Amino acid sequence: MQVSSPIREPLIHGGKTLHDVSEDICKQVEATPSKSWMIGFVIALAGLSIGAISVGTLLWEGVGVWGLNKTVDWAWDITNFVWWVGIGHAGTLISAVLLLFRQKWRMSINRAAEAMTIFAVICAAMFPAFHMGRLWLGFYWALPLPNTFGSLWVNFNSPLLWDVFAISTYFTVSLVFWYVGLIPDFATIRDRATNKVSKAIYGGLAMGWVGGAKHWSRYESISLILAGLATPLVLSVHTIVSMDFATSIIPGWHTTIFPPYFVAGAIFSGFAMVLTLMLVTRRVFHLEEYVTIQHIELMNIIIIVTGSIVGIAYITEFFIAWYSGVPGEQYAFINRATGPYWWAYATMMTSNVISPQLFWIKKIRTSIVSTFILSIIVNIGMWFERFVIIVSSLHRDYLPSSWAMFYPTKHDVGVYLFSFGFFFTAYLLFSKFFPVINIAEVKSILKSDGEKK
Amino acid sequence: MAAGKNYLVGVFDDPDVILEAAKSVRKAGVKIHEVFSPHAIHGIDDALGYKMSRLPIASFLFGITGTTLALFTLTWMMGYDWPMIIGGKNFASLPPFIPVTFEFTVLLAAHGMVLTFFVVSDLKPWGKPKRFDIRCTDDKYIMAIDLGENQKDKNEINKLLSESGASEVNEKNFD
Incomplete structure (x- = not known):
């Protein structure tokens, strides 16, 4: 079935037939969970439950349980928010932007990456929701709903409100894009199912799909349009997130470079998270023939590109602060690098600027162990990037008498842990019950990807 | 027959x-x-x-509805129904309305198109697949x-x- 080419490495190894693909991917959906999956699931649930104590305390007591003070009134919550949203971006980038560029290597990683996007966006949305303190009032604080104040509408001039629209549109559109892609695969699982319950569940999810040419033609056309819509959408989301800072007049935030710099950083950290997850997923589910070293190398190349953009952005920002001639701006940057938070700055610089450059060496970018380690370092670095931008700009404001430090409490850590617990619980459930690789798309490249172009 | x-x-x-x-x-x-x-x-x-499928046209129509609806609603809420002085700026000015308008356009274009796809292709959770040969999904x-x-x-x-x-x-x- 598979055609080999003297020029191109096939994207899928192992000389798979169409039936092998259905077999390999559906196997883990149908089998009882493996031991390693169970262990992972128990750990994720434990994280979720311990974190839930902090979330409960937060909702009962209020935001006072966090380590915020009068000067640093935004810290871990918004750091986590930006970090999770950024991670989500890689999924859309892989499924939408690479679709527009006709990059066929996306096909074995897009499903898992999109799932990651959806769960990461939920994790991100938790933080603005929790920080409102009274979740149940959030609807009319955040949405333009008629209310008894007259109606006093929400402020459409505020980037925080733009965020509400951007994140909710991004979430629902990603969810729909993901689901449309899943329908043919649900049909495959439905037609293989042997027991009544899974026949009914996957049958419902497949919505009666049988793969008629007319349906495929429509499917292809809406995938293309959804990709075309998701591409500017994903860019707008992190642009708007960066405007939460850039439209303020805080030194260190008030920068026009923020939108492109944040988008590049988002893709950078997102690809790192995709790598972390995929390296584990391919190992646990034995998908080495589908997610090959070639896929890992290509993702690492994207990490070099976006990591370099981020590095240049850091340097540009520093230069512009000096060049602006504004003492407040200059001080914010000097303080960032040499002040009490120098260690956070140093972590950010080494993890985000120096470590991705190691991927120029072919041995490092094609090694699974070094990719795994570096992908985690990048994500730590990107968390510190947001922490540095947010906390170091706030903690020494215009009035030296109000200068303060931020110390996280156990509930800061707990709520962060809760988001991690949720993320991994959801990802593990997805990887058990949903096909982790897009079966239909992989089938479509079995024959053609080896041929000469 | x-x-x-x-x-x-x-x-x-x-x-x-x-x-x-x-x-x-x-x-x-x-x-x-x-x-x-x-x-x-x-x-x-x-x-x-x-x-060729006409779903892209449907998507465009849903999108343009979103643009119009958002711009109209924002201008009405901020400029007419309850004008607020924010930093001494105009009540209703276009630039700050663009992000929400864009998001709403994408929201309607994407969801409208996908729902249309489900309806015209008769895809529904309770739909029974009409199979000619079960191996066609394998x-x-x-x-x-x-x-x-x-x-x-x-x-x-x-x-x-x-x-x-x-x-x-x-x-x-x-x-």
């Missing part, structure tokens, strides 16, 4: 073969009911004579021919399918 009841089902093993078969079968004057495949086959819609390419819609007799079509590369030809009756 009544239409939609008795079918002849050609089973193919290769997407390129069924693509050629679709062309030759149609050339021989046989009407194809539908081709089923485990993945999208490039060029099959042309071979079957399908017109590794076979299926061509279904409605005997009630064709003048030619069964054996003739059977021969035609085998000649164009079908590995099996089966009969399927829906009652």
